[in-house]
Structures are given as structure tokens and as C-alpha cells.
Amino acid sequence: MLNRLRGRNLAHPGCLVGTTLGLTIGLILAAVLATSFNVNINLDLVIWFGLTVVLGGVGWIIGDRLSSRFPALEEEQPPQT
Numbered sequence: 465m466l467n468r469l470r471g472r473n474l475a476h477p478g479c480l481v482g483t484t485l486g487l488t489i490g491l492i493l494a495a496v497l498a499t500s501f502n503v504n505i506n507l508d509l510v511i512w513f514g515l516t517v518v519l520g521g522v523g524w525i526i527g528d529r530l531s532s533r534f535p536a537l538e539e540e541q542p543p544q545t
Contacts, residue, residue, distance in 0.1 A: 473527070473528065473531045474527035474528070474530050474531045475524045475525075475527040475528040475531065476524075476527070477527055478523035478524055478525075478526050478527020478528070478530070479520050479521075479523045479524040479527065480523070481523050482519040482520040482521070482522050482523020482524065482526075483516055483519065483520035483523065485519050485523075486515045486516035486517070486518065486519035486520055487512075487516050489515060489519070490511065490513070490514075490515035490516055491512060493511060493512070493515065494508040494509070494511060494512045497511070
């Protein structure tokens with residue numbers, strides 16, 4: 465499966481994973497803060513949005529750095545006669 469990723473930039477999938485995690489974790493954290501600690505809704509939204517942006521950025525950076533570890537494979541040419 466990793467051979468299919470060779471030579472491709474993994475920043476976009478990393479950003480997608482990071483953003484998805486940010487949305488999920490941020491929503492859960494915001495719900496806990498709102499119900500348990502009676503935190504203002506505006507602060508909850510800022511925390512949720514901040515987590516989404518930060519984790520999306522971290523996923524982008526990790527995906528970009530990971531891409532250089534998978535250089536493209538040389539395609540074998542069939543012998544020409």
C-alpha cells in the first residue's frame with residue numbers, strides 16, 4: 465500500500481486527518497467545558513476552532529515531512545526490441 469504513496473505529497477491527507485481530529489476532539493472538549501465547568505459559549509467556540517486549525521496545521525506539517533521519506537520508485541521499462 466505504501467508503494468502507491470511513493471512520490472506523492474502527503475500534506476493534504478495529513479491536513480485532512482488533523483482537521484478531522486481537531487473537529488472531533490474540539491467538539492468533545494467544548495461539550496465537556498460547557499456542561500461541567502459552565503464555560504461561556506464564545507470561549508468554547510474559540511477553543512474548538514483553535515484546536516481544529518492547530519491540529520490541521522500539525523497534520524499538514526507532519527504529512528509534508530513524511531513525504532520526503534517515500535521517494536518515487538523508478539519505473540521499470542520493458543526491454544525494447
